[in-house]
Amino acid sequence: xxxxxxxxxxxxxxxxxxxxxxxxxxxxxxxxxxxxxxxxxxxxxxxxxxxxxxxxxxxxxxxxxxxxxxxxxxxxxxxxxxxxxxxxxxxxxxxxxxxxxxxxxxxxxxxxxxxxxxxxxxxxxxxxxxxxxxxxxxxxxxxxxxxxxxxxxxxxxxxxxxxxxxxxxxxxxxxxxxxxxxxxxxxxxxxxxxxxxxxxxxxxxxxxxxxxxxxxxxxxxx
Ligand SMILES: Nc1nc2c(ncn2[C@@H]2O[C@H](COP(=O)(O)OP(=O)(O)OP(=O)(O)O)[C@@H](O)[C@H]2O)c(=O)[nH]1
Ligand SMILES: [Mg+2]
Numbered sequence: 494x495x496x497x498x499x500x501x502x503x504x505x506x507x508x509x510x511x512x513x514x515x516x517x518x519x520x521x522x523x524x525x526x527x528x529x530x531x532x533x534x535x536x537x538x539x540x541x542x543x544x545x546x547x548x549x550x551x552x553x554x555x556x557x558x559x560x561x562x563x564x565x566x567x568x569x570x571x572x573x574x575x576x577x578x579x580x581x582x583x584x585x586x587x588x589x590x591x592x593x594x595x596x597x598x599x600x601x602x603x604x605x606x607x608x609x610x611x612x613x614x615x616x617x618x619x620x621x622x623x624x625x626x627x628x629x630x631x632x633x634x635x636x637x638x639x640x641x642x643x644x645x646x647x648x649x650x651x652x653x654x655x656x657x658x659x660x661x662x663x664x665x666x667x668x669x670x671x672x673x674x675x676x677x678x679x680x681x682x683x684x685x686x687x688x689x690x691x692x693x694x695x696x697x698x699x700x701x702x703x704x705x706x707x708x709x710x711x712x713x714x715x
Contacts, residue, residue, distance in 0.1 A: 508552050508561040510680050512672045513583055514665075515613075517605045518590035519598040520569030523624040526655035527590065528566050531665050536656050543568040545576050553669055558680065562669055574608075581612035586619070586672040588664065591639075593623040593652065594631040599638070606646060618671040620649045622664050627654040 516524040525543050529535050532549040548565045565584070567577040581587075589605055591598040602621065609617065621643040623634060636652055643650035649667055653660040673680065 508559040509684065510558065510673070510676070511561045511563065512585045512669065512676075513563050513565065514586040514588060514668055514672070515565045515567065515580060515584035516588045516590060517567055517577075517609070518569055519592070519595070519601050522569065522590045522592040522595065522598050523655050524569065524588075524590050525566050527622070527624060527653060527661055527664075528564055530655040530658055530661045532564075534658075536658075538656070542570060543573075545573050546580060551665075553666060555666070555670055555673055558673065560669055560673055562665070564665070578608065578612050581609060582614060584613055584617055585676070586668040587613065587617055588620055588622055588668055589648075590622045590624055591634065592625050593634045593639070594625050594628045596633040599623070599634045599642075602642060616675065618668060618675055619646065620651065620664065620668045620671070621646070623650075623652045625654060625656070626652045626659055627657040 516528065518524055520542055521540060525541075525547070526536060528549055529537070532551050543566055546565055546567050548563055550561060550563050552559055552561045554560070565580055567573070567580070587609055589602050591602050593599075606619075609619070621639065623636070623639040639652065640650045649671070651660045651664040651667070653664055655661060
């Protein structure tokens with residue numbers, strides 16, 4: 494087994510693989526609110542700017558694979574960018590967020606994407622999200638503009654609202670699916686070889702022992 498896939502034998506098998514996702518975008522676009530909506534089903538209309546970086550966890554089941562995602566919520570404020578950039582290279586999936594009622598936040602996606610090209614692994618999966626669709630009357634960026642930009646980057650595109658809970662689960666699920674797809678060969682390989690390994694270990698130890706499979710957790714932290 495490659496060293497980067499370390500089974501953690503201490504915990505009961507609650508998930509099969511672990512992926513890291515990263516949220517990027519200007520301050521105030523709603524990154525923390527989207528994450529809070531997704532992980533806690535809550536929304537707060539006050540803005541408390543994220544300081545540096547924070548994360549939340551959630552487990553999703555995709556194609557029978559229990560995927561645990563660690564979602565890193567970065568501060569959009571310029572002054573934290575030296576810190577947050579250090580997390581780019583450990584991400585397998587990136588969610589770029591802008592605010593549909595704030596044109597400059599949309600323009601700056603180009604800058605965020607450029608930073609990712611520079612600091613993240615080239616194979617990182619990415620999606621684009623335009624948040625705050627509940628504020629339709631204040632819209633400054635059309636859905637077409639968003640979808641066109643996403644297309645030019647080869648990214649999937651969603652418009653969401655953390656406030657009215659629209660497309661939030663869909664967006665996080667999609668980026669997770671993309672990451673899982675991209676790592677599918679590794680994951681299958683990992684699940685397969687661990688099963689094989691455990692079968693053999695079981696046979697060699699004592700053949701009437703129950704299979705240890707269920708106590709094993711497989712982590713893909715590639
Ligand atoms: N109407 C509306 N407001 C939202 C939505 N999502 C977030 N907000 C509000 O926008 C403000 C900023 O949201 P945050 O989630 O803190 O933004 P952020 O992107 O995490 O900002 P930083 O941490 O500074 O980078 C807050 O007042 C939120 O309540 C939404 O979908 N609709
Ligand atoms: Mg925040």
